[in-house]
Amino acid sequence: QVFKKGGQFLLRLGSEDVPYNEDFRFFVTTKMANPHYLPEICIKVTVINFTVTLFGLEDQLVADVVKNERPDLAELRANLVVQIAADKAEMDRLEQLILKLLSEAGDDLLADDTLIVTLDQSKQTGDSCKERMASAEESMKEIDEVTEVLRPCATRASIIYFVVADLANIDPMYQYSLQFFASLFEQRLAASDRSDDPQERIQIIVKDFTEFIYTKICMGLFEDHKLLFAFMMCNRCLRHKVHAQFMGKQYITDEEWSFFLRGVEAGKGVVEESIEGNCPKWMNAGTFQKLQVLERLTMMSGNKAFEGLTAEMFTPQWEDFGMDDNMTNRKMPGEWGSKLTAFQQLLIIKALRENFLQLVVRNVVEAEMGSHYIVSPPFDLVGCFKDSKKTMPLIFVLSAGADPTDYLVKLARDLDYEERLHFISLGQGQGQKAENLIQMGRESGDWVCLQNCHLAASWMPTLERIQEMQDPDQIDDMYRLWLTSMPSPSF
Numbered sequence: 001q002v003f004k005k006g007g008q009f010l011l012r013l014g015s016e017d018v019p020y021n022e023d024f025r026f027f028v029t030t031k032m033a034n035p036h037y038l039p040e041i042c043i044k045v046t047v048i049n050f051t052v053t054l055f056g057l058e059d060q061l062v063a064d065v066v067k068n069e070r071p072d073l074a075e076l077r078a079n080l081v082v083q084i085a086a087d088k089a090e091m092d093r094l095e096q097l098i099l100k101l102l103s104e105a106g107d108d109l110l111a112d113d114t115l116i117v118t119l120d121q122s123k124q125t126g127d128s129c130k131e132r133m134a135s136a137e138e139s140m141k142e143i144d145e146v147t148e149v150l151r152p153c154a155t156r157a158s159i160i161y162f163v164v165a166d167l168a169n170i171d172p173m174y175q176y177s178l179q180f181f182a183s184l185f186e187q188r189l190a191a192s193d194r195s196d197d198p199q200e201r202i203q204i205i206v207k208d209f210t211e212f213i214y215t216k217i218c219m220g221l222f223e224d225h226k227l228l229f230a231f232m233m234c235n236r237c238l239r240h241k242v243h244a245q246f247m248g249k250q251y252i253t254d255e256e257w258s259f260f261l262r263g264v265e266a267g268k269g270v271v272e273e274s275i276e277g278n279c280p281k282w283m284n285a286g287t288f289q290k291l292q293v294l295e296r297l298t299m300m301s302g303n304k305a306f307e308g309l310t311a312e313m314f315t316p317q318w319e320d321f322g323m324d325d326n327m328t329n330r331k332m333p334g335e336w337g338s339k340l341t342a343f344q345q346l347l348i349i350k351a352l353r354e355n356f357l358q359l360v361v362r363n364v365v366e367a368e369m370g371s372h373y374i375v376s377p378p379f380d381l382v383g384c385f386k387d388s389k390k391t392m393p394l395i396f397v398l399s400a401g402a403d404p405t406d407y408l409v410k411l412a413r414d415l416d417y418e419e420r421l422h423f424i425s426l427g428q429g430q431g432q433k434a435e436n437l438i439q440m441g442r443e444s445g446d447w448v449c450l451q452n453c454h455l456a457a458s459w460m461p462t463l464e465r466i467q468e469m470q471d472p473d474q475i476d477d478m479y480r481l482w483l484t485s486m487p488s489p490s491f
Contacts, residue, residue, distance in 0.1 A: 062154035068189040087129040094122045153205045172489045215377040230373040267293035290351035328359040342367035393481040420446040426456035445476030457490035
């Protein structure tokens with residue numbers, strides 16, 4: 001509580017009174033993605049949600065695309081924004097000036113020469129501003145048309161970023177900053193093949209960046225999670241209706257996605273749970289109920305892809321298909337194999353034989369995205385080093401029994417850096433030694449490897465502070481910081 005004492009404002013802070021200035025403002029930031037505050041906190045503070053959104057990021061990235069593809073338009077747009085803002089401010093100033101002069105004028109307005117001259121000048125200036133604003137807005141429309149043509153590149157990149165961001169829910173080590181992601185996007189815009197045809201150029205950017213980011217992110221994923229990452233990219237693209245249309249693919253409806261995640265539970269409260277009639281002899285009642293829910297749930301939204309599916313289950317062809325342990329490599333009976341998308345076929349196979357889900361997920365990724373995304377990229381430490389920066393540490397995420405030391409020593413030997421590679425295993429009392437070694441490496445350009453960071457969780461905030469306070473101009477270009485750690489939430 002603020003109070004006044006002896007002509008001075010004071011603030012009760014704990015048990016002490018401290019001087020208070022009315023211009024004081026207190027800002028607090030959090031890295032929590034979805035923080036929840038109690039009502040008594042919310043009424044005392046102003047909470048600002050600064051989280052990036054899919055469409056907000058898309059607008060940021062499309063500006064980068066325009067800047068790379070049409071730098072002339074990007075520069076023109078920046079100038080027009082400044083010009084329009086200046087003209088609007090000038091118009092407001094003139095209005096205020098005229099109102100002020102009118103309020104100060106006497107009874108005879110025509111006798112006030114200053115007022116008449118000012119009005120005449122204001123009219124001329126106002127007309128010029130209006131003409132410039134009309135021309136600028138017309139130019140902005142032309143720029144916006146070019147921007148919309150290039151938007152699919154930014155849409156794909158925005159979709160992929162949120163897939164990458166969600167990887168942190170799988171393992172706390174899978175965390176990538178937006179700054180890092182945006183730098184990769186700009187890098188691929190400049191490095192990808194050029195084309196004079198805008199549509200061909202867009203396809204090149206989309207394909208190049210998607211393949212590049214898949215390879216780049218997979219370098220930091222455990223083998224078990226690489227196919228999951230590819231499938232997440234695939235379904236996110238297909239669940240975005242506009243982008244699926246751009247890809248020439250049929251988009252995944254909300255009902256289909258809900259059934260994939262929840263199975264029979266997706267139909268609760270929406271469709272009847274009772275099974276109508278007898279189920280086929282070759283399948284159990286639970287499986288037949290899943291197929292009924294799938295058919296009814298999708299038809300309620302006007303999607304007739306699965307119409308008549310349950311009736312088909314009584315045919316010998318479907319019995320043969322359903323009992324085949326190699327069904328994931330077979331074409332579905334009748335017209336179902338041609339009229340359904342790869343994801344829709346996945347839903348049927350998941351209902352029939354859920355143990356085949358991983359196999360059929362691979363089929364979906366290959367059919368919709370290409371064979372590049374079902375193959376694990378090879379470990380490429382040389383490529384990682386070439387893409388790295390002196391200000392950005394390289395992290396080896398360890399699994400049980402894994403030791404990247406030999407690979408790092410070999411890389412240093414190949415680059416004639418073996419004598420300038422320094423290792424230190426973190427643990428109790430090693431923090432200051434590691435800090436001194438980092439400072440020495442920055443000055444001399446040597447490499448520093450901090451091993452077992454998970455054993456020094458309490459020192460990680462210090463390392464974060466060291467990285468945030470670094471001055472790139474004071475660091476040798478050849479300096480690199482290498483870290484090794486087991487998966488750890490504290491890291």
